[in-house]
Amino acid sequence: MASPVWHPYAHLLTQATAPKVVGGEGPRFFLEGGETLLDATCSWWCMIHGYSHPRLVAAIKEQADILCHVMLGGLTHEPADRLARELVRITPPGLEHVFFSDSGSVGMEVAMKMAVQYHHLRGKPEKHRMLSLMQAYHGDTSGCMAVCDPEEGMHSLFSGYLPRHHFAPAPQAPYDAGPDEVARDLAALRSVLERHHGEIAALLMEPLLQAAGGLNMTSPLYLTGARQLCDEFDVLLVFDEVATGFGRTGKLFAADHAGVTPDIMVLSKGLTGGYLGHAATLATDRVHDAFIGESPLHAFMHGPTFMGNPLACRVALESLAVFEEERYLDKIAGLNRVLREELLEDEALRRHPDVDDVRVLGATAVIEVKDGSRLQGVAAFARRQGVWLRPFGRWLYTMPAYVTPEVDMRQITGTMKGWFLK
Numbered sequence: 429m430a431s432p433v434w435h436p437y438a439h440l441l442t443q444a445t446a447p448k449v450v451g452g453e454g455p456r457f458f459l460e461g462g463e464t465l466l467d468a469t470c471s472w473w474c475m476i477h478g479y480s481h482p483r484l485v486a487a488i489k490e491q492a493d494i495l496c497h498v499m500l501g502g503l504t505h506e507p508a509d510r511l512a513r514e515l516v517r518i519t520p521p522g523l524e525h526v527f528f529s530d531s532g533s534v535g536m537e538v539a540m541k542m543a544v545q546y547h548h549l550r551g552k553p554e555k556h557r558m559l560s561l562m563q564a565y566h567g568d569t570s571g572c573m574a575v576c577d578p579e580e581g582m583h584s585l586f587s588g589y590l591p592r593h594h595f596a597p598a599p600q601a602p603y604d605a606g607p608d609e610v611a612r613d614l615a616a617l618r619s620v621l622e623r624h625h626g627e628i629a630a631l632l633m634e635p636l637l638q639a640a641g642g643l644n645m646t647s648p649l650y651l652t653g654a655r656q657l658c659d660e661f662d663v664l665l666v667f668d669e670v671a672t673g674f675g676r677t678g679k680l681f682a683a684d685h686a687g688v689t690p691d692i693m694v695l696s697k698g699l700t701g702g703y704l705g706h707a708a709t710l711a712t713d714r715v716h717d718a719f720i721g722e723s724p725l726h727a728f729m730h731g732p733t734f735m736g737n738p739l740a741c742r743v744a745l746e747s748l749a750v751f752e753e754e755r756y757l758d759k760i761a762g763l764n765r766v767l768r769e770e771l772l773e774d775e776a777l778r779r780h781p782d783v784d785d786v787r788v789l790g791a792t793a794v795i796e797v798k799d800g801s802r803l804q805g806v807a808a809f810a811r812r813q814g815v816w817l818r819p820f821g822r823w824l825y826t827m828p829a830y831v832t833p834e835v836d837m838r839q840i841t842g843t844m845k846g847w848f849l850k
Protein backbone atom coordinates (compact mmCIF):
# COMPACT_ATOMS: atom_id res chain seq x y z
CA MET A 429 0.00 0.00 0.00
CA ALA A 430 1.22 3.50 -0.76
CA SER A 431 2.29 5.47 2.30
CA PRO A 432 -0.24 7.95 3.72
CA VAL A 433 2.58 10.50 4.15
CA TRP A 434 1.82 13.54 1.99
CA HIS A 435 5.14 14.99 0.87
CA PRO A 436 5.91 18.70 0.55
CA TYR A 437 6.29 20.46 -2.80
CA ALA A 438 5.45 17.24 -4.64
CA HIS A 439 3.32 16.51 -7.67
CA LEU A 440 1.39 13.49 -6.56
CA LEU A 441 1.10 12.09 -10.07
CA THR A 442 4.78 12.20 -10.98
CA GLN A 443 6.60 12.03 -7.65
CA ALA A 444 9.15 9.28 -7.27
CA THR A 445 8.85 6.95 -4.27
CA ALA A 446 10.68 8.63 -1.40
CA PRO A 447 13.69 6.61 -0.25
CA LYS A 448 13.58 5.70 3.43
CA VAL A 449 16.29 7.16 5.64
CA VAL A 450 17.29 4.92 8.52
CA GLY A 451 20.13 6.89 10.05
CA GLY A 452 23.02 9.23 9.40
CA GLU A 453 26.46 10.26 10.51
CA GLY A 454 28.38 13.46 9.77
CA PRO A 455 27.49 14.81 6.32
CA ARG A 456 25.88 11.52 5.19
CA PHE A 457 22.59 9.76 5.73
CA PHE A 458 21.85 6.09 5.21
CA LEU A 459 19.00 4.55 3.25
CA GLU A 460 17.19 1.33 3.85
CA GLY A 461 18.93 -1.23 1.67
CA GLY A 462 22.43 0.01 2.41
CA GLU A 463 22.83 3.05 0.15
CA THR A 464 24.68 6.03 1.68
CA LEU A 465 24.19 9.59 0.42
CA LEU A 466 26.36 12.65 0.99
CA ASP A 467 23.89 15.44 1.79
CA ALA A 468 24.73 18.55 -0.27
CA THR A 469 21.77 20.44 1.19
CA CYS A 470 22.13 19.57 4.90
CA SER A 471 18.41 18.86 5.02
CA TRP A 472 17.00 22.20 3.90
CA TRP A 473 20.06 24.03 5.28
CA CYS A 474 19.57 23.27 8.96
CA MET A 475 21.76 20.23 9.82
CA ILE A 476 24.89 22.34 10.08
CA HIS A 477 26.72 19.78 12.28
CA GLY A 478 25.64 16.87 10.10
CA TYR A 479 23.80 13.83 11.43
CA SER A 480 24.16 12.08 14.81
CA HIS A 481 26.51 14.64 16.32
CA PRO A 482 27.40 13.05 19.67
CA ARG A 483 27.30 16.28 21.69
CA LEU A 484 23.95 17.38 20.31
CA VAL A 485 22.40 13.98 20.82
CA ALA A 486 23.73 13.82 24.39
CA ALA A 487 22.37 17.30 25.15
CA ILE A 488 18.87 16.24 24.12
CA LYS A 489 19.09 13.04 26.18
CA GLU A 490 20.32 14.89 29.28
CA GLN A 491 17.61 17.52 29.01
CA ALA A 492 14.96 14.83 28.43
CA ASP A 493 15.76 13.42 31.86
CA ILE A 494 15.27 16.84 33.47
CA LEU A 495 12.36 18.50 31.68
CA CYS A 496 10.99 17.84 28.18
CA HIS A 497 8.45 20.61 28.06
CA VAL A 498 6.69 23.27 30.06
CA MET A 499 4.66 26.29 28.91
CA LEU A 500 6.46 29.63 28.70
CA GLY A 501 3.28 31.49 29.61
CA GLY A 502 3.96 32.83 33.10
CA LEU A 503 6.85 30.37 33.66
CA THR A 504 10.47 30.17 32.71
CA HIS A 505 13.33 27.66 32.82
CA GLU A 506 17.09 27.52 32.62
CA PRO A 507 17.54 26.51 28.93
CA ALA A 508 15.24 29.33 27.70
CA ASP A 509 16.91 31.93 29.91
CA ARG A 510 20.39 30.84 28.96
CA LEU A 511 19.64 30.62 25.24
CA ALA A 512 18.08 34.08 25.21
CA ARG A 513 21.23 35.48 26.85
CA GLU A 514 23.47 33.69 24.37
CA LEU A 515 21.49 34.97 21.39
CA VAL A 516 21.72 38.52 22.71
CA ARG A 517 25.48 38.03 23.13
CA ILE A 518 26.17 36.75 19.60
CA THR A 519 23.75 38.82 17.50
CA PRO A 520 24.48 42.41 16.38
CA PRO A 521 24.69 44.91 19.25
CA GLY A 522 21.35 46.41 20.25
CA LEU A 523 19.22 43.28 19.88
CA GLU A 524 18.34 42.72 23.53
CA HIS A 525 15.02 40.82 23.68
CA VAL A 526 14.13 37.34 22.46
CA PHE A 527 10.71 35.98 21.57
CA PHE A 528 10.77 32.23 20.94
CA SER A 529 8.55 30.29 18.57
CA ASP A 530 8.60 26.94 16.82
CA SER A 531 9.50 27.53 13.16
CA GLY A 532 10.96 30.09 10.80
CA SER A 533 7.57 31.00 9.36
CA VAL A 534 6.11 31.62 12.79
CA GLY A 535 9.21 33.60 13.77
CA MET A 536 8.48 35.86 10.78
CA GLU A 537 4.79 36.13 11.67
CA VAL A 538 5.88 37.28 15.12
CA ALA A 539 8.21 39.87 13.57
CA MET A 540 5.45 41.27 11.35
CA LYS A 541 2.88 41.44 14.15
CA MET A 542 5.44 43.12 16.39
CA ALA A 543 6.15 45.75 13.74
CA VAL A 544 2.48 46.55 13.18
CA GLN A 545 1.72 46.71 16.90
CA TYR A 546 4.83 48.85 17.50
CA HIS A 547 3.51 51.56 15.17
CA HIS A 548 0.00 51.23 16.54
CA LEU A 549 1.23 51.78 20.07
CA ARG A 550 3.13 54.87 18.91
CA GLY A 551 -0.02 56.35 17.43
CA LYS A 552 0.57 55.39 13.79
CA PRO A 553 -1.98 52.61 13.17
CA GLU A 554 -2.00 53.41 9.45
CA LYS A 555 1.51 51.93 9.21
CA HIS A 556 0.26 48.38 8.91
CA ARG A 557 1.67 47.03 5.65
CA MET A 558 4.99 45.39 4.90
CA LEU A 559 7.57 46.29 2.28
CA SER A 560 9.19 43.15 0.91
CA LEU A 561 11.51 42.43 -2.01
CA MET A 562 10.92 40.57 -5.24
CA GLN A 563 12.53 37.10 -5.10
CA ALA A 564 11.92 37.01 -1.35
CA TYR A 565 10.94 33.87 0.53
CA HIS A 566 9.81 34.21 4.14
CA GLY A 567 7.83 31.03 4.79
CA ASP A 568 4.68 29.13 3.94
CA THR A 569 2.07 30.39 6.46
CA SER A 570 -0.47 32.88 5.09
CA GLY A 571 1.17 35.97 6.56
CA CYS A 572 4.53 34.87 5.18
CA MET A 573 3.19 33.86 1.78
CA ALA A 574 1.89 37.42 1.39
CA VAL A 575 5.46 38.77 1.60
CA CYS A 576 7.05 36.17 -0.71
CA ASP A 577 7.76 37.12 -4.32
CA PRO A 578 4.24 37.54 -5.75
CA GLU A 579 5.20 36.41 -9.26
CA GLU A 580 7.96 33.82 -9.22
CA GLY A 581 7.12 32.63 -5.71
CA MET A 582 5.40 29.38 -4.96
CA HIS A 583 2.27 31.10 -3.74
CA SER A 584 0.79 33.07 -6.66
CA LEU A 585 -2.19 30.71 -6.72
CA PHE A 586 -3.26 32.11 -3.35
CA SER A 587 -2.99 35.77 -4.29
CA GLY A 588 -6.74 36.34 -3.95
CA TYR A 589 -6.64 35.07 -0.40
CA LEU A 590 -3.66 37.03 0.84
CA PRO A 591 -3.34 40.56 2.24
CA ARG A 592 -1.64 43.10 -0.05
CA HIS A 593 1.78 44.47 0.72
CA HIS A 594 4.37 46.52 -1.14
CA PHE A 595 7.33 45.17 -3.07
CA ALA A 596 10.60 46.70 -4.21
CA PRO A 597 12.76 45.15 -6.96
CA ALA A 598 15.21 42.45 -5.87
CA PRO A 599 18.70 43.93 -5.54
CA GLN A 600 20.84 43.35 -8.66
CA ALA A 601 24.28 44.45 -7.46
CA PRO A 602 26.42 41.42 -6.57
CA TYR A 603 28.23 40.87 -3.26
CA ASP A 604 31.40 42.74 -4.27
CA ALA A 605 29.65 45.59 -6.11
CA GLY A 606 30.80 49.16 -5.59
CA PRO A 607 28.66 52.00 -4.23
CA ASP A 608 27.54 53.20 -7.68
CA GLU A 609 26.05 49.86 -8.62
CA VAL A 610 24.34 49.49 -5.23
CA ALA A 611 22.99 53.04 -5.52
CA ARG A 612 20.65 51.88 -8.30
CA ASP A 613 19.14 49.20 -6.04
CA LEU A 614 18.78 51.68 -3.19
CA ALA A 615 17.14 54.24 -5.47
CA ALA A 616 14.48 51.64 -6.35
CA LEU A 617 13.91 50.97 -2.66
CA ARG A 618 13.72 54.68 -1.90
CA SER A 619 11.15 55.27 -4.58
CA VAL A 620 8.73 52.72 -3.03
CA LEU A 621 9.32 54.19 0.41
CA GLU A 622 8.73 57.74 -0.80
CA ARG A 623 5.38 56.77 -2.24
CA HIS A 624 4.12 54.45 0.50
CA HIS A 625 6.01 55.00 3.76
CA GLY A 626 2.86 56.37 5.38
CA GLU A 627 1.44 52.86 5.45
CA ILE A 628 4.62 50.79 5.76
CA ALA A 629 5.45 49.27 9.15
CA ALA A 630 8.58 47.36 8.21
CA LEU A 631 11.00 46.52 5.43
CA LEU A 632 11.64 42.77 5.39
CA MET A 633 14.66 41.19 3.81
CA GLU A 634 16.82 38.11 3.74
CA PRO A 635 20.10 39.99 4.10
CA LEU A 636 22.77 39.28 1.43
CA LEU A 637 21.24 36.02 0.25
CA GLN A 638 17.68 35.58 -0.96
CA ALA A 639 17.68 31.84 -0.52
CA ALA A 640 14.58 29.93 -1.63
CA GLY A 641 13.70 32.71 -4.09
CA GLY A 642 16.69 31.80 -6.28
CA LEU A 643 19.90 32.24 -4.27
CA ASN A 644 20.22 35.88 -5.25
CA MET A 645 23.28 37.40 -3.59
CA THR A 646 23.80 41.08 -2.96
CA SER A 647 26.15 43.61 -1.41
CA PRO A 648 26.58 44.53 2.26
CA LEU A 649 26.26 48.15 1.09
CA TYR A 650 22.64 47.39 0.30
CA LEU A 651 22.07 46.55 3.95
CA THR A 652 23.74 49.75 5.11
CA GLY A 653 21.67 51.79 2.68
CA ALA A 654 18.46 50.02 3.68
CA ARG A 655 19.18 50.81 7.33
CA GLN A 656 19.50 54.52 6.49
CA LEU A 657 16.32 54.54 4.43
CA CYS A 658 14.36 52.84 7.20
CA ASP A 659 15.51 55.45 9.71
CA GLU A 660 14.62 58.25 7.33
CA PHE A 661 11.08 56.94 6.70
CA ASP A 662 10.27 55.66 10.21
CA VAL A 663 10.08 52.07 9.00
CA LEU A 664 11.38 49.13 11.03
CA LEU A 665 14.08 46.99 9.43
CA VAL A 666 13.48 43.24 9.79
CA PHE A 667 16.25 40.80 8.87
CA ASP A 668 15.02 37.31 8.13
CA GLU A 669 18.20 35.37 8.95
CA VAL A 670 16.40 32.04 9.04
CA ALA A 671 18.60 30.78 6.19
CA THR A 672 21.61 33.14 6.45
CA GLY A 673 22.07 32.89 10.23
CA PHE A 674 24.72 30.73 11.88
CA GLY A 675 27.48 31.06 9.34
CA ARG A 676 25.87 30.35 5.99
CA THR A 677 27.21 33.55 4.37
CA GLY A 678 30.70 33.24 5.90
CA LYS A 679 30.10 35.34 9.01
CA LEU A 680 27.97 34.33 11.96
CA PHE A 681 25.13 36.51 10.67
CA ALA A 682 24.71 38.22 7.30
CA ALA A 683 24.18 41.48 9.20
CA ASP A 684 27.80 41.19 10.41
CA HIS A 685 29.11 41.76 6.85
CA ALA A 686 27.68 45.28 7.01
CA GLY A 687 27.86 46.05 10.73
CA VAL A 688 24.14 46.76 10.62
CA THR A 689 21.70 46.14 13.48
CA PRO A 690 18.14 45.54 12.29
CA ASP A 691 15.25 46.46 14.59
CA ILE A 692 14.04 42.87 14.49
CA MET A 693 15.90 39.72 13.49
CA VAL A 694 14.53 36.22 12.96
CA LEU A 695 16.55 33.02 13.42
CA SER A 696 15.57 29.40 12.89
CA LYS A 697 16.98 26.62 10.65
CA GLY A 698 20.56 26.46 12.04
CA LEU A 699 19.49 27.60 15.52
CA THR A 700 19.21 24.08 16.97
CA GLY A 701 21.70 22.63 14.50
CA GLY A 702 18.56 21.24 12.87
CA TYR A 703 17.98 18.76 15.70
CA LEU A 704 14.59 20.19 16.75
CA GLY A 705 12.26 22.78 15.24
CA HIS A 706 12.61 26.17 16.88
CA ALA A 707 12.91 29.89 16.13
CA ALA A 708 13.76 33.17 17.81
CA THR A 709 12.63 36.70 16.97
CA LEU A 710 14.99 39.27 18.48
CA ALA A 711 14.13 42.93 19.03
CA THR A 712 15.90 46.11 20.10
CA ASP A 713 15.00 48.17 23.17
CA ARG A 714 13.31 50.66 20.90
CA VAL A 715 10.83 48.05 19.66
CA HIS A 716 10.45 46.27 22.99
CA ASP A 717 9.97 49.42 25.06
CA ALA A 718 7.07 50.59 22.90
CA PHE A 719 5.18 47.65 24.42
CA ILE A 720 5.61 48.99 27.95
CA GLY A 721 2.37 50.76 28.82
CA GLU A 722 -0.89 50.59 30.67
CA SER A 723 -3.52 49.82 28.04
CA PRO A 724 -4.56 46.20 27.32
CA LEU A 725 -3.28 46.80 23.78
CA HIS A 726 0.27 46.89 25.09
CA ALA A 727 0.43 43.12 25.58
CA PHE A 728 1.93 41.21 22.65
CA MET A 729 -0.77 38.64 21.92
CA HIS A 730 1.18 35.73 20.55
CA GLY A 731 2.34 32.51 22.16
CA PRO A 732 2.95 29.26 20.31
CA THR A 733 2.41 26.23 22.55
CA PHE A 734 5.94 25.00 22.09
CA MET A 735 7.78 28.33 22.34
CA GLY A 736 10.95 28.00 24.38
CA ASN A 737 10.71 24.23 24.45
CA PRO A 738 13.46 23.07 26.85
CA LEU A 739 14.79 20.32 24.58
CA ALA A 740 15.07 22.73 21.67
CA CYS A 741 16.71 25.45 23.78
CA ARG A 742 19.15 22.99 25.31
CA VAL A 743 20.25 21.58 21.96
CA ALA A 744 20.53 25.12 20.54
CA LEU A 745 22.92 25.99 23.39
CA GLU A 746 25.00 22.92 22.62
CA SER A 747 24.98 23.74 18.91
CA LEU A 748 26.33 27.21 19.63
CA ALA A 749 28.99 25.87 21.98
CA VAL A 750 30.22 23.42 19.33
CA PHE A 751 30.10 26.17 16.68
CA GLU A 752 32.38 28.39 18.74
CA GLU A 753 34.67 25.80 20.34
CA GLU A 754 35.32 24.01 17.07
CA ARG A 755 35.83 27.24 15.13
CA TYR A 756 33.13 26.70 12.56
CA LEU A 757 33.77 30.03 10.87
CA ASP A 758 37.19 28.64 9.88
CA LYS A 759 35.57 25.47 8.57
CA ILE A 760 33.14 27.60 6.55
CA ALA A 761 36.07 29.59 5.11
CA GLY A 762 37.60 26.25 4.05
CA LEU A 763 34.39 25.15 2.33
CA ASN A 764 34.20 28.55 0.65
CA ARG A 765 37.72 28.09 -0.79
CA VAL A 766 36.75 24.77 -2.35
CA LEU A 767 33.48 26.14 -3.74
CA ARG A 768 35.27 29.09 -5.34
CA GLU A 769 38.06 26.99 -6.76
CA GLU A 770 35.87 24.19 -8.09
CA LEU A 771 32.86 26.16 -9.32
CA LEU A 772 33.48 29.91 -9.54
CA GLU A 773 36.95 29.54 -11.08
CA ASP A 774 36.01 26.76 -13.49
CA GLU A 775 35.94 28.51 -16.86
CA ALA A 776 34.41 25.55 -18.71
CA LEU A 777 31.49 25.53 -16.31
CA ARG A 778 30.98 29.28 -16.35
CA ARG A 779 31.11 29.43 -20.14
CA HIS A 780 28.85 26.41 -20.61
CA PRO A 781 26.04 27.46 -22.98
CA ASP A 782 23.31 26.26 -20.58
CA VAL A 783 24.76 28.04 -17.55
CA ASP A 784 23.59 31.56 -16.82
CA ASP A 785 25.62 32.31 -13.69
CA VAL A 786 27.71 30.73 -10.96
CA ARG A 787 27.67 32.35 -7.49
CA VAL A 788 29.38 31.56 -4.22
CA LEU A 789 28.96 33.15 -0.79
CA GLY A 790 30.19 31.57 2.43
CA ALA A 791 29.13 27.92 2.47
CA THR A 792 26.62 28.41 -0.34
CA ALA A 793 27.09 27.88 -4.06
CA VAL A 794 24.67 27.89 -6.95
CA ILE A 795 24.80 27.12 -10.65
CA GLU A 796 21.94 29.02 -12.27
CA VAL A 797 20.85 27.64 -15.64
CA LYS A 798 19.04 29.48 -18.41
CA ASP A 799 16.24 26.96 -18.60
CA GLY A 800 15.08 24.95 -15.59
CA SER A 801 14.35 21.87 -17.73
CA ARG A 802 18.15 21.52 -18.09
CA LEU A 803 18.15 20.29 -14.47
CA GLN A 804 15.71 17.46 -15.09
CA GLY A 805 17.32 14.22 -14.01
CA VAL A 806 20.16 15.83 -12.06
CA ALA A 807 18.95 14.49 -8.70
CA ALA A 808 18.96 10.89 -10.01
CA PHE A 809 22.37 11.49 -11.63
CA ALA A 810 23.73 12.78 -8.30
CA ARG A 811 22.29 9.85 -6.40
CA ARG A 812 24.17 7.46 -8.64
CA GLN A 813 27.34 9.29 -7.52
CA GLY A 814 26.32 8.98 -3.87
CA VAL A 815 25.24 12.63 -3.48
CA TRP A 816 21.89 14.06 -2.36
CA LEU A 817 21.11 17.17 -4.44
CA ARG A 818 17.68 18.75 -4.65
CA PRO A 819 17.57 21.52 -7.25
CA PHE A 820 14.57 23.78 -7.68
CA GLY A 821 13.56 26.02 -10.58
CA ARG A 822 16.71 27.13 -12.43
CA TRP A 823 19.01 26.59 -9.46
CA LEU A 824 21.39 23.73 -8.75
CA TYR A 825 22.88 24.59 -5.38
CA THR A 826 24.73 23.25 -2.41
CA MET A 827 24.51 24.35 1.23
CA PRO A 828 26.55 21.61 2.87
CA ALA A 829 26.91 20.80 6.56
CA TYR A 830 29.89 22.72 7.97
CA VAL A 831 31.51 19.46 9.06
CA THR A 832 31.80 18.28 5.43
CA PRO A 833 35.45 17.25 4.85
CA GLU A 834 37.26 18.72 1.86
CA VAL A 835 37.24 15.49 -0.16
CA ASP A 836 33.49 15.20 0.30
CA MET A 837 33.07 18.84 -0.66
CA ARG A 838 34.92 18.08 -3.88
CA GLN A 839 32.66 15.09 -4.45
CA ILE A 840 29.67 17.46 -4.25
CA THR A 841 31.17 20.08 -6.58
CA GLY A 842 32.38 17.34 -8.92
CA THR A 843 28.85 15.98 -9.16
CA MET A 844 27.36 19.43 -9.76
CA LYS A 845 29.90 20.15 -12.52
CA GLY A 846 29.70 16.62 -13.87
CA TRP A 847 26.08 17.20 -14.87
CA PHE A 848 27.24 19.88 -17.33
CA LEU A 849 30.74 18.79 -18.29
CA LYS A 850 30.12 15.11 -18.97
Ligand SMILES: *Cc1c(COP(=O)(O)O)cnc(C)c1O
Binds near residue numbers: 532567568668
Ligand atom coordinates in the same frame (compact mmCIF):
# COMPACT_ATOMS: atom_id res chain seq x y z
C1 LIG B 1 13.03 28.29 5.53
C2 LIG B 1 12.81 29.76 5.63
C3 LIG B 1 11.70 30.28 6.31
C4 LIG B 1 10.61 29.39 6.89
O1 LIG B 1 11.06 28.60 7.92
P1 LIG B 1 10.20 27.29 8.33
O2 LIG B 1 10.91 26.77 9.54
O3 LIG B 1 10.26 26.36 7.17
O4 LIG B 1 8.82 27.76 8.63
C5 LIG B 1 11.60 31.65 6.44
N1 LIG B 1 12.52 32.47 5.93
C6 LIG B 1 13.60 32.01 5.26
C7 LIG B 1 14.61 32.98 4.74
C8 LIG B 1 13.78 30.64 5.07
O5 LIG B 1 14.82 30.19 4.37
